[in-house]
Amino acid sequence: MAPINVGIVGYGSSAKIYNLPFITPNPDLNVYAFLQRAAAPDPKTATPGSHCTVDFLNAKHYQSADDFFADSNIELVIVCSHPDTHAQFAEKALRAGKHVVVEKPFTTTTAEADRVIAIAKESGKILTCYQNRRYDSDFLTLRHLVNENAFGTVTEFENHYDVNMPVWMARNKTIEYTPGEGMTFALGAHSIDQALLLFGKPASVTAFFRSVRGVESEIDDTFTIILQYSGEKKNLLVTIKTAIATPMQHQLKTFVRGTKGSFIKFGTDVQEEQIFAGEIATNKGFGVEPTSTHGLLTTLKEVDKSQTYQEESKMYHGKFPSIKGNYVGYYKDLVAAIRGKRELAVNPQDSREAIRVIELARESHKTGTTIQWS
Incomplete structure (x- = not known):
């Protein structure tokens, strides 16, 4: 063909x-x-x-x-x-x-x-x-653990995409906001999408936007968005964050707590860094995270052989091996969808809902109130 x-x-x-x-x-x-x-x-x-x-x-x-x-x-x-x-x-x-x-x-x-x-x-x-960040190593790993019911009922999920004072944001001196500007659209478009893919549309949105890059601006460089749910998910709290004042060796990426387990992970997917370094996406080691940034999985029952039982806590603990990141897979999936061999991996309605979260988040920040989903 x-x-x-x-x-x-x-x-x-x-x-x-x-x-x-x-x-x-x-x-x-x-x-x-x-x-x-x-x-x-x-x-x-x-x-x-x-x-x-x-x-x-x-x-x-x-x-x-x-x-x-x-x-x-x-x-x-x-x-x-x-x-x-x-x-x-x-x-x-x-x-x-x-x-x-x-x-x-x-x-x-x-x-x-x-x-x-x-x-x-x-x-x-x-x-x-x-939405290539659906193919990040950390998100593929998290999605796998959620699908395996490693956490039981998830009660808290924090999704971070933090970058310490990126030059492209730090030099933005624009004061007035126009739709499409700010970190919510730049990085939040990824982290919001991931949260919605895991848990669906929320019942309400509460948000706090800040400008910490040394200029009083309507354009956010730092934000916290809180999604609250109803019905069977009424006890779920989802927090989506980006910060640029974050001098850390490895940025906090994910924190999940549930009735049967927890998972905390530091470090950002390596594929972008590897491309900047001139690596080829088909290389054997491409997308493979170092073991130092594998997330810590703690569960009431053994989920993976990487865990060991600790008598003191009476729980299983271990660094869960990260699944290989795979941006190449985005275009493989797209070709398959075009040729009718699989469903479309990223439904445009999903991305539309992420934009709606940003709109409601800005309204919440402006009014200082929680905004119901609409």
Whole structure:
């Protein structure tokens, strides 16, 4: 079967670092074209990474969006542009009869998300969001333990995505907020998605936004979002956090408590770091976490052979081996969905609900109240 021709919108870090390294190893995907506004540089003086024509000699280069979307050979469009253009380009691609992957955040508002999802249903084409952090080592491990009922009934879940004073955020001096700005959209789009995937939509949202980067700004760089549930999950409390004032050797990632066990894990998935170091995503050790950051699993009954029984606590304790991270798997799953061999791994409605959490969180912060889900 011929590979699927891929057209990529944008050629910044989203395309070069977070998507292409996991597309190019896939024999079922062919990097066919780019939409990049900048003119092609002189190949004799251009440096690698400066332009799509330098790095992908056989791919087509379009400067015009109309020309790009009119190319009938493009079957799958990956939108890697600025968040405020995600919905616009997704709509153009769907109306041109192409499948679409939208980089996170899916959109900047739920109104945009609803419109694009409706267009996808009309077109019959696949629409999905690049929630690659579902394929993080730590989240794959956590999801496995939840599915194995290692914790019994989960009563508390903390999901962290902390980064100590990232340059790209620290230099943001913008004061006024516009939808799509801030850490809730940058990193929260991942951690919120993970929480919703595990536990579903909450009954209410309470949030606290802060700016600790040395500027009084409406744009959050640090946040805490609390999700509360009802019905059978009324005793569940989910906390989603990002902090940038966090000088730690290994950042806190996950803390879970339940009626039968607990799990605490430090350290961030290694795949991004490995790509920055020039590693190839298909290398044997790619996505493998060091044992030093494996999470501590404590349970009333033995769950894994990595645990040992401790008489003092009368519980089983042990560093649970992390499952290998697998961003390449995102695009493998997508190809299978396009070819009708599996369900779509990331339903766009899931990503829409994550945007809704952000909207309600901002309302909660602004009013100082808990906001009911709506």
